Amino acid sequence: MSRTTRTRLGLGVTATALLTATALVPAPAHAEAVTDYTITLDPSARGAAVDDTMYGVFFEDINRAADGGLYAELVQNRSFEYSTADNGSYTPLTSWTAEGAAEVVNDAGRLNERNRHYLSLGAGASVTNAGYNTGIRVEQGKRYDFSVWARAEAGTTLTVTLKDAAGPLATARQVAAKGGWRKYTAAFTATRTSSRGRLAVASTDAAALDMVSLFPRDTYRNQPNGLRKDLAEKIAALRPGFVRFPGGCLVNTGSMEDYSEASGWQRQRAYQWKDTVGPVEERATNANFWGYNQSYGLGYYEYFRFAEDIGAMPLPVVPALVTGCGQNRATDDEALLERHVQDTLDLIEFANGPATSTWGKVRARMGHPRPFGLTHIAVGNEENLPEEFFARFQRFRAAIEAKHPQITVVSNSGPDDSGTTFDTAWRLNREGGVDMVDEHYYNSPQWFLQNNDRYDSYDRQGPKVFLGEYASQGNAWKNALAEAAYMTGLERNADVVKLASYAPLLANEDYVQWSPDMIWFNNHASWGSANYEVQKLFMNNTGDRVIPSTATGTPGVSGPITGAVGLSTWATSAAYDDVRVTAADGSTLLGDDFSGDASQWTHRGAGTWSVQDGAYVQSDAAAENTLVTAGDPAWHDYDLRVRATKRSGKEGFLVAFGVKDTGNYYWWNLGGWNNTRSAVEQAVDGGKSTLVSRAGSIETGRAYDIHVKVRGRQVTLYLDGQEWGGFTDDKPAEPFRQVVTEDARTGELIVKVVNAQDAAARTAIDLGGAKVASRARVTTLAADADAVNTETDAPVTPVTSAFSGVAERFTYTFPANSVTFLRIRQR
Structure with a gap:
């Protein structure tokens, strides 16, 4: 997952009549164009032959896709492991309310080393869990399975109730607990339907509780520790050829170290598959890159099982010990690297080994003695350090191919569709004879309409492409149409593009870190986006071979790039001075040295702008997209010059040109992506795409001379008097x-x-x-x-x-x- 515009789309729309296919008749005079x-x-x-596995799905635990989503557990923070170290709003009792003496404890009396916190309840005390969204969803007549690990040396009675504000939702259950840690169970049949349920546990005497759980009996395929049925069924209805998991940025971010007292046990750790298998009460919990905690109840075993249930090829992703997603670190710890290589070999044994092998035995004990049949594994995700990544990737690939030559090892090309990182990564992949390269990009609908021919020119003898993450920036029908148009090009090039998956897959409407998404849900309903309907139509009607065909087109782009100019920042404070816009004949269109006011500028975005010491300063280092504009939207063929100085913050400068309005413009993003690279981005109806990109950063306190030259549809960019790059925007x-x-x-x-x-x-x-x-x-x-x-x-x-x-x-x-x-x- 790469950084892009993450604005949640409004969901209120008016129903539109659907058009059906009919035999043609002469059109009446008043018919549409x-x-x-x-x-x-x-x-x-x-x-080209089209493989059955061409289209698949990519699952990442983002937008509460797992806990509170596909993973059917109804209790939030069931093991009391939430922590302020992971999220400033969290405590060990997040999602719980307590009455009486109740305290979360971390001591030697814990359930196990990986499940370190537990709840100590005094006599007569109780706790109540609120679940996700508005509460716990139960449906009249449905069965629900409760379980808890309890320790009560002197013995106690636990009274367990399901209720909402109107009263009980099921008959209360009583559980007698005595002695050391043991798992206790009970079952409920809901007497009413509610989306605002609460699960309460009360104790007559002192007791310790952990892993308080409530599952619907009716999970997908009635699997234990199973999946939410409606979400799993929507995914299965796509008939995906593969399931890529568990990420995404989830894979290669966070600490690379093991859990320990020193590391805090609970802080964000890079995703490691061994944390996610075995009994759920012994699995680690982890802080999620996307700002919340994950229980790992949905782990590698469950991913493999789900892929098998829906007839899809499993495609796991493992970290390469080079972080991505803006973190950009590479380990030099040889012992750690070797352990992760061995962990990857162990994963293959977990998936494919006989039930008598070390890790095959773990799989068999979990209920699946038969191998899963793993054929592909990806190493790494969107690394911005291609040289460092590829050196480590080769270590993984050599070890895998030596022991499992039948496994296809997938590399990647970074977080974008072009630029220095992309070009370097592809060169290394080609020179290294890599079998398959994972490409990711999130662009505007216009980009997808313009780039249908992207793979026409790819080397037919080179590495194959896995388009692991792509989407246009929205869930409106126009976004899905652009993606559909692009998918025709993917199929036409099915000899190069062997796998493709839209991303992300799931979003809980009350916990959104990223938009758009394919399937939306809350605690009681789920619905497919317009993008989902396109993906489903293509996946259910793929075919086996492309029949070559041609079509006439539509007249293309004409006329010059037109628009006003602008200045902006992103999570950065910056000062701009000596703005000058001149026409191609040398005449001045705009000049502003900010010796007076800023009356020529219109503030269109966030942030705080003011004239200070003869410069125009945006002083809010946290504000994003602080755009101010000046000039005439009809301007064309001009030179924009500005002097810019970063004062503080995470990034650099945003200098805009061709500005029509707040959703349609170009800008030169200098020091973007956490000050790791610079790019020209084009926004069309709010959706952005990258036109040219290079690695680089902006220094704080240094003044930069920026020059943008616009001629027709050709743009040339200069930084401190040196040509930085350019592009021609003439693609239809x-x-x-x-x-x-x-x-x-x-x-x-x-x-x-x-x-x-x-x-x-x-x-x-x-x-x-x-x-x-x-x-x-x-x-x-x-x-x-x-x-x-x-x-x-x-x-x-x-x-x-x-x-x-x-x-x-x-x-x-x-x-x-x-x-x-x-x-x-x-x-």
Whole structure:
């Protein structure tokens, strides 16, 4: 996961009528605008084979995707391990309320070394857990399984109740506990439905409690320690070819050290698979990179089991001992590196070893004596230090290939689609003969429409591509349309792009660190986004071979880059001075040395701007996107010069040009990404994409001379008088895209067409002489471009129909803002 705009989208939308496929009739005079296209197939040519595993899902514990999400446990902070060291708002009793003598203890009387905190209850005391979101969700007539580890030397009776503000939700249960630590269980049948339930445990006498748990009996496939059924079923309905887990930034961030008293036991530790297997009460808890704690109840065994249950290939990711996601550290501890290499070999044995092997025996004891059949493993995630990463990656790969030559070891290319890190990583991967490279990028819808041909020019003999994380920046239908258009290019290049997964997969609406996401949920409901519907349509209709085809396009970009200029900061205080904008003929459009006021500037973002000592200063070092603008949106062919000095904070400068409004502009981001690199980003309707990127940082207190030269659609950038880089923004954002595949099992041609524009696309389709039936099965997704699926409204929903006008040559009109799949049976 790489840094991008993380603004939560508003979810209120108006339902939009869905358009269905029908036989064509002459359009009435008042009909919507129609654009004409052609699609021509060449069935005699042989296109790329499409693997069954091409499309999959990427699971990361972000947005409370695991605890409070896919992991069905209903109790939050069940082992009292939350800590202010992990999150400033946490205490060991977060999500709990206590009555009477109740204290969380960390001493030698603990349950075990990995589960260090427990609750000491005095006689007559009780605790109540609030669960996640609004509370614990229970449904009338459903069964719920309670368990607790308790120690009560003199004996006690535990009274366990499920209730909400209106009263009991089930008949109370009593559990007699006596002696040392033991696990006790009880079962409830809910007498009412509630989303605001509470679980209470009261003790008649002194007792110690740990691992207080409540699970719905009805988990996915009724698995113990199982998964929330509706979420698992939505993932399974995608029919994913693989499951990548457990991250993401979760994998390669945090401390690389082992748990110990010195390290605090509870602080963030890089994800290590051995922490997550075995009995749940003996698994470590950990501070999550995304700002909350994770119980590891959903661990590697459960990931493997889920992948097997849904018929997907498991694809685990292990840390390479080079951190990413803005941390940028590499270990030089040889012993630690060797241990992690061995841990990776042990993971393969856990997945594939016989039940008599050391780690195969652990798997068998957990309930799965049969191997899981692991074939791929990824080492590392989005490292910004490509040289350091690749040196360590080679150590992992050599050890894995020596012992398990059948395993494909996946490398990566950093956090972006281009730039110095990307280029260096790809060079190293090519020179090293790597089998597969994991690419990640999050860009604007326009970028996805512009870059459908990205993989057309990739070396067919080089490493294969795993597109492990991608998304346009939003959950509106226009975002999903852009992604669908891009996916036609992925399929066309299925000989290069072997695996692809949208990211992230899940988001609890009350705990969001990242947006957009594929599936949204709360404690009682879940719903697929517009992006989910596109992914599902492609995954359920992949086909086995690409049928080469061509299509006409739409007129491209014309005219120069136009717009005003701007200044901004991101988590940084900076001073700007001597701003000058001159036209190509040398005339002055804007000059401001801030010797007076800043009346020429309009404050459009966050932050605090003021004129201080002859400079324009943004003084809030915590504020993000503090944009101020000046000038005319019609300006073109100009030079922008400014002098900038960083005063304090995490990053550097943001100098904007081509500014139309707050959602449409370019800016030169100098010292971005925690002051590790600089890039030119383009924002279109609020979504950003990177046009050019280089490593580098900005010094505090040093004045920099910045010069942006705009000529037509060409931009050249200078830093302190030296050319830094440039780009030409002339690539068309093509809204009409298609790909055709063949389903070997059914013999059907699958014509997949994306029309990401407000006009319908009247299209002449030439099947290249293929003999076909006259009737096609049609699935259409169509909605208003800004439509968003919510818990209560799903304007983006597939509509199935039939079209009876198929012939070797026929015409079909694809609705505005639509994705349409025609399944045509060959004779």
